[in-house]
Amino acid sequence: MCGIVGYTGKRPAQGILIQGLTRLEYRGYDSAGIAVQEGDSLAVIHRKGKVASLEHTLSHFDFQGTCGVGHTRWATHGKPSEANAHPHTSCGGHIAVVHNGIIENFAELREELEGRGHVFTSETDTEVVAHLLEEAYQGDLVAALRDACSRIVGAYGLAAVCDMEPGVIAVTRKDSPIVIGQGEDGAYVASDMIAMIDATRDVVILGDGEYARMTASGIEYTDEAGCAIEPRITHVDWDLDLAEKGGYPDFMLKEIHEQPRVIRDTLAGRLVNGALSIDELDLTPEELNLIDRVYVIACGTSYHAGLIAKNLIEGWARIPTECEVASEFRYRNPIITPTTLVVAVSQSGETADTLAAIRDARVKGARVFGITNVVGSPVARESDGVIYTKANKEIAVASTKSFLGQVVSLTLLAMLLAQAKGKLRMNQIRLLFRELADTAEQVERILAECKPSIEEAARACKDARNALFIGRGMGAAISYEGALKLKEISYLHAEAYPAGEMKHGPIALIDEGFPVIAIATKSPVYDKVVSNLQESKARGAMIVAVATEGDEDIKQHADHVIYIPKVRDAFSAITASVPLQLFARAIAIERGCDVDQPRNLAKSVTVE
Ligand code: AGP
Numbered sequence: 143m144c145g146i147v148g149y150t151g152k153r154p155a156q157g158i159l160i161q162g163l164t165r166l167e168y169r170g171y172d173s174a175g176i177a178v179q180e181g182d183s184l185a186v187i188h189r190k191g192k193v194a195s196l197e198h199t200l201s202h203f204d205f206q207g208t209c210g211v212g213h214t215r216w217a218t219h220g221k222p223s224e225a226n227a228h229p230h231t232s233c234g235g236h237i238a239v240v241h242n243g244i245i246e247n248f249a250e251l252r253e254e255l256e257g258r259g260h261v262f263t264s265e266t267d268t269e270v271v272a273h274l275l276e277e278a279y280q281g282d283l284v285a286a287l288r289d290a291c292s293r294i295v296g297a298y299g300l301a302a303v304c305d306m307e308p309g310v311i312a313v314t315r316k317d318s319p320i321v322i323g324q325g326e327d328g329a330y331v332a333s334d335m336i337a338m339i340d341a342t343r344d345v346v347i348l349g350d351g352e353y354a355r356m357t358a359s360g361i362e363y364t365d366e367a368g369c370a371i372e373p374r375i376t377h378v379d380w381d382l383d384l385a386e387k388g389g390y391p392d393f394m395l396k397e398i399h400e401q402p403r404v405i406r407d408t409l410a411g412r413l414v415n416g417a418l419s420i421d422e423l424d425l426t427p428e429e430l431n432l433i434d435r436v437y438v439i440a441c442g443t444s445y446h447a448g449l450i451a452k453n454l455i456e457g458w459a460r461i462p463t464e465c466e467v468a469s470e471f472r473y474r475n476p477i478i479t480p481t482t483l484v485v486a487v488s489q490s491g492e493t494a495d496t497l498a499a500i501r502d503a504r505v506k507g508a509r510v511f512g513i514t515n516v517v518g519s520p521v522a523r524e525s526d527g528v529i530y531t532k533a534n535k536e537i538a539v540a541s542t543k544s545f546l547g548q549v550v551s552l553t554l555l556a557m558l559l560a561q562a563k564g565k566l567r568m569n570q571i572r573l574l575f576r577e578l579a580d581t582a583e584q585v586e587r588i589l590a591e592c593k594p595s596i597e598e599a600a601r602a603c604k605d606a607r608n609a610l611f612i613g614r615g616m617g618a619a620i621s622y623e624g625a626l627k628l629k630e631i632s633y634l635h636a637e638a639y640p641a642g643e644m645k646h647g648p649i650a651l652i653d654e655g656f657p658v659i660a661i662a663t664k665s666p667v668y669d670k671v672v673s674n675l676q677e678s679k680a681r682g683a684m685i686v687a688v689a690t691e692g693d694e695d696i697k698q699h700a701d702h703v704i705y706i707p708k709v710r711d712a713f714s715a716i717t718a719s720v721p722l723q724l725f726a727r728a729i730a731i732e733r734g735c736d737v738d739q740p741r742n743l744a745k746s747v748t749v750e
Contacts, residue, residue, distance in 0.1 A: 143169060143170050143216040143218070143242065143744040143746055143747060143748050143749060144169055144170045144213065144214065144215050144216050144228075144241070144242040144243075144333070144744075145162075145163060145166025145167070145168075145169035145170060145213070145214045145242065145332070145333045145334065145337070146166075146211065146212070146213050146228075146240040146241070146242050146299055146300075146301050146320075146331070146332065146333050147159050147162035147163055147166065147211065147212045147213075147240075147301075147330075147331065147332045147333075147337050148210065148211040148212070148240075148301040148303075148311045148313070148330070148331040148332070148356065149162070149208075149209070149210060149311075149328055149329070149330055149331075150208065150209040150210075150309050150310070150311050150328055150329050150356050150357055150358050151208055151209075151325070151327045151328010151329060151358045152208060152327045152328055152358060153208060153327050153328065154205065154206050154207065154208060155176075155178050155179075155205070155207055155208055155209055155210035156176065156178060156200055156203075156204070156205045156207075156210070158330075159176045159178070159210055159211070159212035160176070160193065160196070160197050160200065160212070161337075162212065162330075162332055162337035162338065163176075163193045163196070163212050163213070163214045163337075164193050164194075164197075165334075165336045165337045165339075165385050165537075166214055166332065166333055166334060166336070166337050167192065167193055167214050167739065168537050168538070168539055168738075168739070168744070168745040169214065169216065169242075169333060169334070169744055169745055169746055170214050170215050170216025170217075170744045171191075171192050171193070171214060171215075171216070171739050171744075172190070172191070172215050172216060172217050172222030173188060173189060173190045173191065173214075173215045173217075173222050173223065173224065173226065173227035173228075174188065174189060174191075174192065174193045174195070174196040174212070174213060174214045174215065174227060175187060175188030175189065175196060175212065175213055175227045175228050175229055175240075176188075176196070176200070176210055176211065176212040176213075176229065177210055177211055177212075177229040177231070177238035177240075177303055178205045178207040178209070178210035179207045179208075179209045179210060179303060179305060179308055179309070180205050180206070180207040181207075182305060182308075183235070183236075183305050184231070184235060184236070184237075184238050184303065184304075184305045185203070185205055185207065186229055186231055186235070186238055187199060187200060187203065188224055188227035188228065188229070189224060189227065190222055190223055190224050190227065192739075193214055208309070208328070208358065209303060209308065209309045209310070209311065209358075210303060211229055211238065211239075211240045211301045211302070211303055211311060211331075212229075212240065213227070213228035213229060213240035213241075213242075215227055215228060216744040218244055218267070218749055219244070219248065219265060219266050219267040219268075220264060220265030220266045221265070225263060225264045225265075226264045226265055226266050228240045228241060228266075228268060230263075230264060230266060230268050230269040230271070230272045231272050232272045232273055232275060232276035233260055233261055233273065233276060234276065235305075236276070236279075236304055236305050236306060237272055237275045237276055237279065237283075237286075237302060237303070237304045237305075238272065238302065238303055238304075239268065239271050239272045239275060239300060239301070239302040240268075240300070240301050240302075241267075241268040241271060241298055241299070241300050242298070242299040242318045242319075242333050242748070243296060243297035243298040243299060243316075243317065243318040243748060243749075244267060244296045244297055244298075244748075244749050245267035245268065245270060245271065245294050245295070245296045245298065246267075246295045246296040247294065247295040247296070248266075248267035248268075248270045248294075248296075251270040251274070251293060251294070252269075252270050255270060255273045255274070255277075258277075260273040260276075267296075270294070271290055271294065271298075271300060271302075272302075274289070274290035274293055274294070275287065275290050275302060275304075278290055279304065279306075281306070281307075282307075283302060283303075283304045283307050283310055283312040283355075284312040284353050284354075284355045284364065285368070286312070287300065287302060287312045287313075287314055287353065288314075288353060288366070288368065291314055291316070296316075297316060297317035297318050297494070297748060297749075298314070298315060298316055298317070298318055299313075299314075299315040299318035299319060299320040299333055300312075300313065300314050300315065301313045301320075301331055309357050309358050310355060310356070310357055311329070311331060311354075311355075311356040311357075312353070312354075312355060312356075313331050313348065313353065313354040313355075313356060314348070314351075314352065314353045314354070315348050315349075315350060315352070316350045316351060317350065317497075317520065317748075318333070318492075318748055319333050319334065319347070319492060319519065319520070320332075320333065320347075320348040321333070321334060321335045321338070321345045321346070321347055321348070322345065322346045322348060322354055322356065322361060322373075323335065323338045323341060323342040323344065323345040323346070324342060324344075324360075324361060325338065325341030325342045326341070327341070328341075328358050329356040329357065329358070329360070329361050330342070331354070331356060334535075335378055335380070336380070336384065336385055336535050336537075339380055339382055339384065339385055340382055340385075343377060343378050343379065343380060344375050344376070344377050344378075345375070345376055345378060346361075346363070346373040346374065346375060346376070347374070347376055347518040348363075351365065351366040352364070352365060352366075352371065353365070353366075353368075361373070376517065376518055378517065380534065380535060384534055384535045384537075385535075385537075392538065392727075392737050392738045393537040393538040393738045394538035394540055394542060394631070394723075394727055394737045394738055395727060395737075397533075397536055397537070397538055397542050397543045398542045398543065398589070398720065398723050398724060398727070399589055400533075400534070400543045401542070401543050401546045401585050401589075401720065402582040402583070402585045402586045402589075403582075404531070404532055404533050404534075404543045404546050404547045404550070405546065405550055405578075405579070405581055405582040405585065405716070406579070406582050407532035408531060408532045408547050408550040408551055408554075409550065409554070409575070409578065409579055410532075412554055412575070413571075413572070413575050416568055416571075416572055417561065417568060417571065418554065418557050418558050418561050418571055418575070420529060420554060420555065420558055422527055422528055422529055422530075423511060423527040423529070423558075424526070424527045425509070425527065427561075427562045430558065430559060430562035430563075431562045431563055431564075432481050433461060433481055433482070433483045433509075433559065433562075434461065434462070434479075434481045434482075435461065435462050435463075435477070435479070435481065435482045435483070436455055436461050436462070436463040436464070436482070436483045436484075436485060436559075437463070437464050437465075437466060437471065437476060437478075437482065437483075437484045437485070437503070437508075438451050438452060438463065438464070438465040438466070438484075438485045438487060438552070439465075439466050439467075439468045439471045439484060439485070439486050439487070439496060439499045439500075439503070440465075440467075440468055440486065440487035440488060440493075440496060441467060441468050441469065441488070441493050441495055441496055441747065442541070442626065442747075443489070443540075443541040443544075443545050443623060443626060443627075444487040444488055444489060444493075444496075444541070444545075444548060445465065445466075445467055445468075445487075446545070446619060446620075446622045446623040446626065447487055447545055447548035447549050447552055447623075448465035448466075448485070448487055448552070449465050449618075449619035449622060450549055450552065450553075450616065450619045450620075450715045451463070451465065451485070451487075451549075451552035451553075451555070451556060452464065452465045452619075453615065453616055453619065453712075454552065454553055454556035454557075454712060455555070455556045455559060457556075457712070458556050458557060458559070458560035458565060458566055458712075459556060459559035459560040459562075459563050459565055460560075460563065460565055461559060461563070464476075467495075468486075468493065468495040468496040468498070468499040469495040469750070471499045471502075471503075472495060472498045472499040472502050476503075476506075478503060478506040478507055478508045479507065479508075480507050480508075480509075482503075482507075482508040482509070483508065483509055483510075483511065484499075484500070484503040484508040484509070484510045484511070485510075485511050485512075485513060485552070485555065486499065486500045486503075486510055486511070486512050486513070486521055486525060487512075487513045487514075487548055487552070488512070488513070488514050488519075488521045489514065489515045489516075489531075489533070489536060489541055489544040489545075489548070490514070490515070490516055490519065490745060490746040490747075491512070491514035491515065491516040491519020491520055491521035491522055492516070492519055492520055492521070492746045492747075492748050493521075493746070493747050493748070494747060494748050494749055494750050495747075495750060496521060497520050497521060497524065498750075500512070500521065500524050500525060501524065504524075504526075509526050509527075510524075510525045510526050510527075511525055511526065511527045511528065511529065511555070512524070512525030512527070512528040512529070513528070513529045513531060513548055513551050513552065513555075514528060514530065514531065515530065515531045515533045515534075515536065515544045515547060517530060529551045529554075529555070531544055531547030531548055531550075531551050532547055533546070533547040536745075537738065537745075538737065538738045539630070539631075539738065539739055539740055539743050539744065539745050540627055540630055540631050540723075540726070540737070540740065542627075542723045545623065545719065546585075546716060546719070546720075549715050549716055549719075550578070550581075550716065553578060553712070553713070553716075554578075557571055557574060557575070574710075574712075577709070577710055577713060578713060578716075580709075581709060581713050581716045581717060584706070584707040584709060584716075584717050585716065585717060585720055587707055588706050588707070588717060588720045588721060589720070592704055592705070592706065592720075592721050592724065593724070595702065595703065595704045595705065596704055596721055596724045596725050596728055597728050598702060599686045599702035599704060599725060600725055600728035600729045600732060601728075601732060602657075602684060602686075602701070602702060603634075603657045603684070603686065603729055604729050604732035604733055606634060606655070606656070606657045607634070607635060608634070608635045608636070608637075608651065608656065608657075609625070609628060609634060609635070609636040609637075609656075609657040609658070609659060610625075610636070610637055610638070610639060610644075610648060610651065610652075610656070610657070610658045610659070610678075610683075611624045611625040611628075611636060611637070611638040611639070611658075611659045611660075611661075611722075612638070612639050612640070612641040612644060612658060612659070612660050612661070612671070612674060612675070612678075613638075613640070613641055613660065613661030613662075613671060614640055614641045614642060614665075614667040614670055614671050614674075615665060615666070615667050615711070616661075616665065616711055616712070616714045616715055616718075617641070617660075617661030617662070617663065617665065617667070617671060617714070617718070618638070618639075618640040618641070618661075619715060620661050620714070620715050620718045620719055620722070621638035621639070621640075621659075621661055622638040623715075623719055623722065624636075624638065624659060624661075624719070624722035624725070624726070625637055625638040626638075627722060627723055627725075627726035627727075628722075628725070628726040628729060630740050630743060631726055631727065631730040631735055631737050631740050632726060632729045632730040632733050632735055633733070633735060633740075633741070634729060634733070641660065641670070641671050641674035641675070642670065642674065644674055644677060644678065645677060649677060649678065649681065652678050652681040652682060652683045653681070653682050654682035655682065655683075655684050656678075656682065656683045656684065657683070657684050657686060658675065658678045658683040658684070658685050658686070659686045659687075659688070659722070659725070660674070660675045660678075660685060660686070660687045660688070660700070661688050661714075661718055662675065662687040662688065662689045662693075662696055662700070663688060663689060663690045663706065663708075663711075663714050663717075663718055664690040664693065664708060664711075665711040665714065666711065672695075672696070672699055675687065675699050675700065676699055679699055679700075684701045684702075685699060685700040685701050685702070686700065686701065686702045686703075686704065686725075687699070687700035687702070687703050687704070688704050688706060688718050688721055688722070689703050689704070689705055689706070690705070690706065690707075690708045691705040691706065691707055691708060692705075692708070693705075704721045704725070706718060706720075706721060
């Protein structure tokens, strides 16, 4: 949550900072600001609202300074307002700082600093850092930052500038991402390398407790004690197109359309000599065979991918599997033994609750595998093994392609466990793998053919106040994701229920025209789902059914049918979730919502 950027080099910083902030807006977008070294002082401008509003204000200034920092905010401490927008400055205005994270002991530090005469102008936790820097500053901004960080408790990515050190940016981090890159025209820092993708693809992912002194002529890296360290360069193979909409009206639609590619890339190289191989897990087949309990831990959409994995791991590998919301798992006392496998799923690799759950599980002796989309992210670093989903950068706040990448990766993991346990024979693995690979083409067909039926259903539902998503088995897991997509981008209240639970309560909600979206694809529980949707229909519900092509009977029970290609039930999440993504987007567009940046949300949830 929150994105920070910085640049020092030969070019005016203003435009570079704005471009970086625009690319980081997925991390938060309630206010934004920059601080630029202009002449011998700092010019600091902030605005409530999106980066575009800051950009508009800055068009009246046109600063020429070549060193500065910027921030786009998702409010934690203090409401979204101009005063609470970063950068925050010291009393004299000589130092400005941007921060991503939470300073947990800010209240006591603030009291202490106010006691010594510091005047605060915001309600944020971050402002204490500016005042601590002011007290510690003796001509070396990095040394002052090291001193300030010795006082603060919490998570932080910090970048600071000082008008007494022209051309210098001081940077550090703990539990919040910081990426640094050296371009031809200067040095860049950001919360995510997407901000600097047109300047360099060779970046340093700063480690916890490491510091950087960035200048136009180079970057020095030091550790907590101030000793020089060798930076580890990571090359990221990203295309500049990732930062652009590529002709689509929004990133969400672009990312939905990338899903066939995600499936293919995630599967590439996984079947070696007819056997499944996930070398990154670094476990022998014998060690895999010993696993006797699996927990999948995650939040939000990633949790829904975990619900699908539970069905697959239990169904194929016959290993008892629980899928748990990370924020619950971390505060329980789950049964963990050395043969327990914990699978942590996180697109961003930064989610605070998932990270805390990983740490807790490892302390208790579990082996932890991470499934993440971000190379070098905290989830990747803190897990014993990691599978990278091949979604590439996801910018829309609502996860789509990363969800599919997670589902495919978890499907592979379930097959691998079944292979190791001898529950699936090699010829079965090969057949499953082939069918899994075929889903890429089936998703392509859905994208090409389903638009009219999805848009018709969306128009019928757009004015509803509530909606229910129902399904059984795999369909129940898919329903949860469908409901989440709809509520997060259209603000229409939606809940998901296993269809069999309807008559235990939720059916009381149904009245004339109430939308019920049913996952009614051909599966072992198809007839049961049809009975459940008949019960809703009998009470006036408007039924939207996601059904298997060729199923003419379903038309008797549903008002709107979205047909998708027939796949094995185990792979139905891959195909059935795509029309639900498009359905949610179509309703959000009908309702005039910003599908890429829904209110109150941010892409990376780095706070508890
Ligand atoms: C998905 O559309 C949401 N934006 C959200 O639920 C997300 O999946 C959740 O915050 C978990 O994020 P992660 O995968 O980065 O850990």
